[in-house]
Each structure stands twice: as C-alpha cells, then as structure tokens.
Amino acid sequence: MAMASRLLWASKAASYLKISTFNRAFASVVKDLKYADSHEWAKIDGNSATIGITDHAQDHLGDVVYVELPEVGAAVTQGSSFGAVESVKATSDINSPVSGKVVEVNEELSSSPGLVNGSPYEDGWIMKVELSNTDEVKSLMDADQYSKFCEEEDSH
C-alpha cells in the first residue's frame, strides 16, 4: 500500500514536467539559427556558437525563475546537459547542441532570468562555445525543419 501511494505521488511530481499542449499560436523561429530536437538553438559564427533555448521551449516552460549557467572554460558535449532552467514548478536540463569549450556565459541571466522568456533568441542567450567539431552542426535542424518538428510534437 505504501509503495502504491509512493508511485502515485511520484507520478504526480513527474507530471509537472509533462505539461501537455493545447491549441496555441506557433512559437517563432529565427531563420539563420540551427536547432536541436531538445529545443535549444545555436547561432554558428565560424568556429564559435551562441546557445540558447527556443521560443517554443520557453513557452512550454512558463516563467523562468533561475538559469544555472555553466562555468567559463568547461567542456560541453553535443546532446549532453550543461545547465538547467528552473520555472516556477519544474527543473529542466539544457543540452548543448554542439561540443566544445564554454568561452562566455550570459551573466545578465543571474539577475534577470526572465530574459529567457522575453527574448529567447537575443538577450536571453545562455552561453558561447568554441566548437571542437564543426561537422556536428550538420546534424542540427534548420528553421523550417524545426518548425515542422514542433508542429508535429504539438499535434498529438
């Protein structure tokens, strides 16, 4: 009995993270960015990339109240977590769309985490990475592919 109840409550807790979707305006995408299926964007500029989370992601998260930034100098790996965003209710990992070394983080987010909601592609950027493998960028989606990807996810 105790176990059953624990499971119930565990499923309750987990449910905060599984906010189901409803009919809504499609979130914006930016043409020249690259996108990961875990809802992060990368702006590639030669050997470096600026990373953030997409409008779609911030919309689903709701009010972001804290962004856990990586350390400058830390190594990040494509598809692996490098930090976290906290909304009122949930903690979500942020995965790096590229591998490399963190060269700068957006310190503004420490005092104004809401920038991630208000300006996900500009002022709400999270980190800049020096790429270790520029080929990885090919595995990311372009804006059209990502829009379609989000539409498909939302249409269930």
Added chain:
Amino acid sequence: MRGGLWQLGQSITRRLGQSDKKTIARRCYASEADLKKTVLYDFHVAHGGKMVPFAGWSMPIQYKDSIMESTLNCRENGSLFDVSHMCGLSLKGKDSVAFLEKLVVADVAGLAPGTGSLTVFTNEKGGAIDDSVITKVTDDHIYLVVNAGCRDKDLAHIEEHMKAFKAKGGDVGWHIYDERSLLALQGPLAGPTLQYLTKEDLSKMYFGEFRIIDINGSKCFLTRTGYTGEDGFEISVPSENAVDLAKAILEKSEGKVRLTGLGARDSLRLEAGLCLYGNDMEQHITPVEAGLTWAIGKRRRAEGGFLGAEVILKQIADGPAIRRVGLFSAGPPARSHSEIQNESGESIGEVTSGGFSPCLKKNIAMGYVKSGLHKPGTKVKIAIRGKTYEGSITKMPFVATKYYKPT
C-alpha cells in the same frame, strides 16, 4: 523530478515515439483511457486547460494563464479549482464521532455542530495515513474530504476499522459522494462572488464552518476552508450541476475569478505553509513532527485512544527528533529531496517541497531537520546538483493567511 526541455509538452508515451509509433499509439490510448475524468473535463479543455495525469485522474495543471499569473490572481482576486478528484464522504450513525476518534487525532466530540478542522488519520506507529478536513455536521453525521491519491488506502483503512467497530455493536455507516463534484473557490472575491448565488448570509459563516445550502439552484455542502491560505470555500455540488455552478461563479465575478490548475494550487499551498500529503507528510511522519500538534485536541492528548497515540503522546512530552520547517534559499529553487546541511556541511535533513514563490519573488521550501536546528534564523546550506547554496530556516506561512474569522 527533472526532465530535459524536450520533455516539456510531451506525454510520457510520446517520448517513446521515435522507436515504434504503432505501439506508442496503443499505449497512449490505453494510458489516457485509464485516467478518470471529472464532469468538468470538457469545460477545462474548452478553457485551455493543460490536462495531466494526477493520482489517476486527468486534471488541469494550468490554463492559459501562467502558474505565476494564476498564483498572484488568486491572492488579488480569486481562483476556481476543480478538486472533484478528491474524495468526499459522510459517516452517519449515532456512534460516528466515537468511531472517527479512533482513527484521527482531532477532538471530534468537542467540535460544535456545523464546524470542522484539519486532522490527520494515523497508523499504529503514529505516522500519517492522510490529512483530511473533517466537519461535524451533527452529532451523528461527520463529513470529510480525503486526498485523491490516498482514496483507496483511506477507504480500505476506514472500512476495516468500521467492520470491527460494528461487530462490537457500534452504530456507524458511510456514504461516498461519487455522485457529487467538488469545487474550491478561493481568494478575496470568493465570498462576494458566491454571495450572488445563494440566499444564505455568508458574512455570518466563518473559517471552518459548514452548511448544507442551496447554491445556484442545487443542494450543496459548503465548507469555509481551502488550500491556499486565502479566505474561500469548498463546494460539494451534485455532479449534474457542477458545470453550471462553475460557469456562474466565473460570470458573477466578471472574469476576475479565474480557473486555476494544480500548478498554482501547489504554489499557493506552499506559500501558505500547508503540507502536501505524499511530499511533506507520509506514513512514517507523525503529526507532531509535521508541526500539527495544534490539531491534536487537548482532550485527545490527555486520553489518547487513537492509533499510534503512545508514540504521538510521547513525542509531545519529549519533543520529536525531527521537525518540519520553512526555508528561504539562494540559487536555484530547492526541490523535494534536496539535502539540508548545517553550516559545516553535515546533513541535517531534507527538503520535501520547494519552489519559487510568485508572491515573494524568492525561493521557498519546506522540509524536515533535526530538532534543535529548527529555530527560525538558523543558517543552513541546501545542496542542489552538487553545489550548496545559502539558506535559512524561517517561520511559516511564508505569505500571511487571510482566513475569515470573527473579529
């Protein structure tokens, strides 16, 4: 508790989607079909409710307003929650009070008819089986509401003890209100809004009081109580009238009372310092440890006579080993299971609920620490993902409660 961004917006079945779409479709169908729906389900969906599984029910976690907005609006104006997943029941018979007193810590006999209290169902070890708001309707009728997630075990527990009680000649029976729905109307506009829908003078009905009255044309059980720290009501309404009542409440408030989901409900109860059973109170936690000693009636402390009374009365006399406390902290919001450390980094307890307070605009949490380290102002550290952050123990509620009490 933690997921990637990609999980947001996903149902658990959809996450498996990449591998085998057909299997997934079947699983999705089965899991959603298994969830119970309240009579307000379509109403929630029509109002933009984001439906999630909760204790076996499909319930709205939020509507179009964000959790932040909903929480603030509840305190400024008002909120309407569908809490029909919770289980309302009545105990009837001339020995109802004596029967219930064997299972809960409250002084039920001492309650005036038409009044109620928060109480705790205990087990033989003094641990909490559930918390519940009970009302003594009359001397031979008790109305109570238990948690959705605890329904099955609570009913089994009550039934088992009821059989034994009746076998000894006790007069008690029960009715479970599956034909009724439960709405919670909370916030400063709760009273004024509901007053439009009933002839009963609500200004004479205070916190903890109960009436069976006509509301919007149907016979409702009205309790002035709630789970937000605000003034408000829980309304048990015949299920066929529930949607009409919800519409009437929203309309009479001129849109100021907003539909509010489980997400904001959790923020609101946390700000009010109220326990969530399953997080902040469990089978192994006693009401004394949970800071609910106030709910153990004076007579009950003297007489005992409830399950686990020896353990609980000893804890009252000697003090418990651990205590529930409130916490403020820097850094990311503490969540349940975050470790609480003293200033030298030794573990002194664990967070059981935590989040960002929309009203205070800072991190709040509750948890259990060793007795002696529980005093407000005690500096602590909270460990989150391998780092520790400064925190301090503080009094609860975090946000002042506004229960409607006689002045």
